[in-house]
Amino acid sequence: MQSIPRRTFIGAAAAFAVFPAFGPEAWAQAKNRLVVGMSLEPPVLDPNKNAAAAIREITYQNIFESLARIDRTGAIVSGLAESWTISPDGLVYTFKLRPGVKFHDGEALDASVVKFAIDRLFAADSTVPAKSLYTDIASVEAVDPATVKITLKTPNSYLLYNIALCDAAIQHPKSAPTNDKHPVGTGAFQFKERKEGDSITLVKAPTFRDAGSIKLETVIFKVVKDPSAQVSALLAGDVDTFPGFQAPELVERLKKDARFAVVVGTTEGEVILATNNGKKPFNDLKVRQAMAHAINRAELIDAESGFGTPIGSHFAPHNKAYVDLTGTYPFDVAKGKALLAEAGYPNGFEASLKLPPVGYAQRAGEVLASQLGKIGIKVAITQLQWPQWLSEVFKERNYDLTIVAHTEANDIDRYARDGYYWNYDSPEFKAKWREVVAATDFAKRDELLKDCQRIIARDAVNGYLYQLAKIGVWKKELVGMWENSPTPATDLTGVSWK
Amino acid sequence: MLDFLSRRFAAALVTLALATVVVFAVVEVLPGDPALVMLGTEARPDTLAALRAQYGFDQPLPVRYLHWIGGLLSFDLGNSHAYGTPVAKLIGDRLAVTLPLGALALSWAVLVAVPLGVLAAWKHGTAGDWGVMGFTQIGISVPNFWFGIVLVLLFAVTWQVFPSGGFPGWRQDPRGSVVALVLPALALSLSEIAILTRVTRSAMLDTLREDYVRTARAKGAPERVVLFRHALRNALIPVTTVAGLIAGFLIAGAVIIESVFRLPGVGQLVYDSINNRDLVVIKNVVVLFTILVLAVNLLVDVAYVLLDPRPRVAA
Numbered sequence: 036m037q038s039i040p041r042r043t044f045i046g047a048a049a050a051f052a053v054f055p056a057f058g059p060e061a062w063a064q065a066k067n068r069l070v071v072g073m074s075l076e077p078p079v080l081d082p083n084k085n086a087a088a089a090i091r092e093i094t095y096q097n098i099f100e101s102l103a104r105i106d107r108t109g110a111i112v113s114g115l116a117e118s119w120t121i122s123p124d125g126l127v128y129t130f131k132l133r134p135g136v137k138f139h140d141g142e143a144l145d146a147s148v149v150k151f152a153i154d155r156l157f158a159a160d161s162t163v164p165a166k167s168l169y170t171d172i173a174s175v176e177a178v179d180p181a182t183v184k185i186t187l188k189t190p191n192s193y194l195l196y197n198i199a200l201c202d203a204a205i206q207h208p209k210s211a212p213t214n215d216k217h218p219v220g221t222g223a224f225q226f227k228e229r230k231e232g233d234s235i236t237l238v239k240a241p242t243f244r245d246a247g248s249i250k251l252e253t254v255i256f257k258v259v260k261d262p263s264a265q266v267s268a269l270l271a272g273d274v275d276t277f278p279g280f281q282a283p284e285l286v287e288r289l290k291k292d293a294r295f296a297v298v299v300g301t302t303e304g305e306v307i308l309a310t311n312n313g314k315k316p317f318n319d320l321k322v323r324q325a326m327a328h329a330i331n332r333a334e335l336i337d338a339e340s341g342f343g344t345p346i347g348s349h350f351a352p353h354n355k356a357y358v359d360l361t362g363t364y365p366f367d368v369a370k371g372k373a374l375l376a377e378a379g380y381p382n383g384f385e386a387s388l389k390l391p392p393v394g395y396a397q398r399a400g401e402v403l404a405s406q407l408g409k410i411g412i413k414v415a416i417t418q419l420q421w422p423q424w425l426s427e428v429f430k431e432r433n434y435d436l437t438i439v440a441h442t443e444a445n446d447i448d449r450y451a452r453d454g455y456y457w458n459y460d461s462p463e464f465k466a467k468w469r470e471v472v473a474a475t476d477f478a479k480r481d482e483l484l485k486d487c488q489r490i491i492a493r494d495a496v497n498g499y500l501y502q503l504a505k506i507g508v509w510k511k512e513l514v515g516m517w518e519n520s521p522t523p524a525t526d527l528t529g530v531s532w533k
Numbered sequence: 534m535l536d537f538l539s540r541r542f543a544a545a546l547v548t549l550a551l552a553t554v555v556v557f558a559v560v561e562v563l564p565g566d567p568a569l570v571m572l573g574t575e576a577r578p579d580t581l582a583a584l585r586a587q588y589g590f591d592q593p594l595p596v597r598y599l600h601w602i603g604g605l606l607s608f609d610l611g612n613s614h615a616y617g618t619p620v621a622k623l624i625g626d627r628l629a630v631t632l633p634l635g636a637l638a639l640s641w642a643v644l645v646a647v648p649l650g651v652l653a654a655w656k657h658g659t660a661g662d663w664g665v666m667g668f669t670q671i672g673i674s675v676p677n678f679w680f681g682i683v684l685v686l687l688f689a690v691t692w693q694v695f696p697s698g699g700f701p702g703w704r705q706d707p708r709g710s711v712v713a714l715v716l717p718a719l720a721l722s723l724s725e726i727a728i729l730t731r732v733t734r735s736a737m738l739d740t741l742r743e744d745y746v747r748t749a750r751a752k753g754a755p756e757r758v759v760l761f762r763h764a765l766r767n768a769l770i771p772v773t774t775v776a777g778l779i780a781g782f783l784i785a786g787a788v789i790i791e792s793v794f795r796l797p798g799v800g801q802l803v804y805d806s807i808n809n810r811d812l813v814v815i816k817n818v819v820v821l822f823t824i825l826v827l828a829v830n831l832l833v834d835v836a837y838v839l840l841d842p843r844p845r846v847a848a
Contacts, residue, residue: 078616078809079617162584164571167577232798233699233702261795264794273696425570426564
């Protein structure tokens with residue numbers, strides 16, 4: 036904007052400007068108030084009622100806490116339970132609760148509250164979105180007011196991780212029914228008000244056990260969906276940060292502004308060219324290998340303005356069990372064509388690519404269509420709305436190809452599921468995954484996870500494209516924001532102004 | 534006159550009844566499962582079925598239609614599935630943004646367009662006329678969301694005299710709320726100003742050629758009286774028709790402008806509800822839009838009668 040002579044604009048504006056000029060609003064930024072921009076609006080505010088990531092991005096750690104906690108590095112650390120022990124057979128988890136924990140309405144936390152909160156995750160009549168994560172639990176027992184015992188039906192090496200998720204937030208029986216509109220938790224911030232379509236305001240909770248460590252008094256989550264409106268909200272000073280900025284093509288503009296820090300970190304989102312393995316011709320390994328050879332990841336990442344890390348399997352590169360498999364089927368158009376001919380398609384074939392309405396899929400869609408075109412696959416792109424994508428592609432499995440980011444951590448388990456939308460059915464992978472879940476030794480589990488990555492990379496189940504980057508933008512004086520996104524969260528407990 | 538208006542009113546009611554059937558049918562055939570949208574990709578079949586039963590999605594279509602109409606007639610619109618709040622409150626809060634925005638844009642459009650159109654007709658064929666016509670050409674061609682973004686860059690980012698968007702709420706900050714609507718109304722009104730100016734100009738050109746205008750001039754009436762009392766009064770009939778049509782477009786056009794300026798208006802509510810498959814909200818909002826457009830049309834009819842006695846006689 037600065038490069039264009041200002042006079043031109045004043046002249047143009049004067050033609051329309053007959054209205055009175057208003058003075059600048061009092062933007063004066065108190066040093067304990069933070070305005071956080073969000074791309075998506077949460078429908079309700081209770082993670083047990085809706086699967087939307089935006090609910091978790093607002094409430095995790097700020098309003099709701101779980102027994103364990105996922106920290107900024109992705110490690111599982113103590114949460115509402117200060118410690119726990121696991122029985123040698125991996126079936127019994129005993130949690131010792133933190134003393135002095137109070138809910139925002141003054142109710143105290145004890146073992147009976149925890150039992151209530153965990154019981155409803157797997158109860159027969161439960162409609163909790165993440166119910167499937169907790170169905171291995173056999174029972175929850177309040178041993179004494181400060182001790183909770185969770186017994187499993189079968190060992191599950193991901194139980195602690197699942198218990199640390201926002202989905203397993205500890206809610207009080209008294210406030211649970213109204214948490215969708217007025218969430219009451221044990222976290223450092225309490226809900227103040229919501230203006231649907233505009234903002235959600237939290238204030239520091241006086242009931243928080245460690246209130247002295249919390250520097251922010253007021254936090255406003257503002258919904259700004261339009262990418263160019265996000266940039267103007269930042270430039271105009273109406274929003275202090277977008278922890279998850281969604282428009283990579285506009286990042287250069289923000290980098291030029293000395294007021295902002297642009298921090299690129301990792302997410303758990305693997306962007307894949309999901310492929311219907313149950314449908315001809317994609318049920319042929321040679322066809323899927325040919326497609327893998329046609330994919331040029333560097334070009335796809337260019338379309339994301341350079342943000343993203345190439346992946347060769349369904350696993351996050353920053354995970355310590357990661358193994359680099361990008362070389363399994365290197366970019367090689369001639370090889371791709373040859374494999375396609377071997378599979379009986381010397382002249383290629385036609386395929387549909389159904390895209391969900393998200394920026395990365397839109398950007399990658401055109402590029403992939405042209406890459407697959409080079410080996411003879413004529414791709415027709417169809418645009419879908421999210422609800423359509425969920426029903427048509429995900430549930431009914433009525434598709435050839437789609438592009439989507441799988442954003443949950445540890446989601447390689449999807450390859451072991453029957454009836455998942457890829458229609459991949461591998462007894463070898465399923466056996467390997469059973470070993471992973473049953474593993475009580477984490478070093479051994481990491482080795483097994485590497486085998487899992489190799490199996491699906493070799494089978495070219497899906498096209499493995501790149502790991503989504505987390506682009507965080509915030510004012511330079513703001514410290515303590517999460518660089519990476521190990522779980523959907525905007526943990527503000529350690530955030531302050533310099 | 535009453536006979537004329539009551540026939541118009543009856544016609545509006547029939548239109549509304551037909552509209553509810555069409556709206557219901559269209560909303561019900563929207564692809565996508567609301568329960569799946571709420572519970573996401575990890576949902577189990579049993580939880581999905583339980584949620585569908587809870588919201589009555591498993592009932593037969595005629596039962597659901599009658600249930601909805603029954604609710605409408607008793608002013609009970611039900612609860613939004615996505616937000617969990619009553620639909621009536623949700624819509625009421627949003628109308629408090631969209632209606633003032635539309636009213637501001639429309640009055641701005643009328644106040645600017647009518648004098649401009651009269652000027653262009655009066656100075657027909659001169660540089661002033663060409664200037665006004667050039668401006669309307671630009672006004673029609675420029676998309677209003679782009680104009681909105683330019684306004685934000687100028688007034689919010691560069692000069693910082695207006696907020697870049699958002700809406701503080703009438704109760705919390707009345708003055709700030711008016712300020713928040715100024716730029717969006719301006720962006721929304723640009724193309725409407727252009728259209729109305731053109732309509733006013735051509736209507737004025739027509740009436741200025743009428744015999745009675747020549748007579749008025751011949752009897753020595755001042756030009757001001759000729760223009761505004763004799764010519765404009767007749768020219769206002771087509772202008773009113775178009776202004777009424779524009780009011781409908783303003784409500785529809787607000788969807789994009791509300792997105793550019795982050796205004797929590799009805800347009801954004803419809804957009805979000807379609808993405809959330811919040812069927813109960815979509816149905817009721819669309820019917821409300823229908824009522825609004827019908828009401829504006831009725832008002833236009835009333836205005837006709839006031840401006841021109843002929844429909845009264847014809848009726």
